[in-house]
Amino acid sequence: MNVLISACLLGFACRYDGQRKEYSAVEELLKERDIHLIPFCPEQGGGLATPRDPAERQGDAVRTQSGRDVTEQYHRGAAMALNLAQTFGCTVAVLKEKSPSCGSGRIYDGTFTRTLTAGDGVTAELLKKHGITVIGESQIKAFLANRAGK
Numbered sequence: 001m002n003v004l005i006s007a008c009l010l011g012f013a014c015r016y017d018g019q020r021k022e023y024s025a026v027e028e029l030l031k032e033r034d035i036h037l038i039p040f041c042p043e044q045g046g047g048l049a050t051p052r053d054p055a056e057r058q059g060d061a062v063r064t065q066s067g068r069d070v071t072e073q074y075h076r077g078a079a080m081a082l083n084l085a086q087t088f089g090c091t092v093a094v095l096k097e098k099s100p101s102c103g104s105g106r107i108y109d110g111t112f113t114r115t116l117t118a119g120d121g122v123t124a125e126l127l128k129k130h131g132i133t134v135i136g137e138s139q140i141k142a143f144l145a146n147r148a149g150k
């Protein structure tokens with residue numbers, strides 16, 4: 001199966017701060033021979049540079065900490081992610097938790113105080129609207145266990 005994945009989870013240096021990080025949970029995914037991962041970063045895809053100012057959702061808008069409105073870039077990146085997922089027939093996406101693009105279920109609340117609130121990032125929301133199951137990195141183990149139990 002093809003699975004869309006946030007590029008930063010695979011160690012791409014596409015995070016807002018330009019750093020790369022390792023996520024041990026993803027190693028389990030990489031061991032699955034029948035799972036083909038398709039990495040994508042919607043923020044870069046939408047036209048934002050790396051590194052870039054941190055941004056958070058504020059209602060329907062997305063703004064950087066300095067107040068720049070980047071809503072359009074976030075929507076453009078989300079549309080590209082959806083197009084990629086549909087092109088490769090992905091029914092599942094593994095997306096980085098808490099991100100204003102990729103976060104699913106919980107994201108930062110728009111105050112730039114590291115406060116979490118219920119909600120989805122722009123890309124996660126769009127993928128879900130189109131029937132794609134979005135899981136975060138902390139859910140990978142459960143996802144794989146479910147598959148094994150099938």
Ligand code: SF4
Nearest residue numbers: 006008041096099102
């Ligand atoms: Fe990672 Fe998504 Fe942020 Fe890109 S937009 S750095 S893929 S969390």
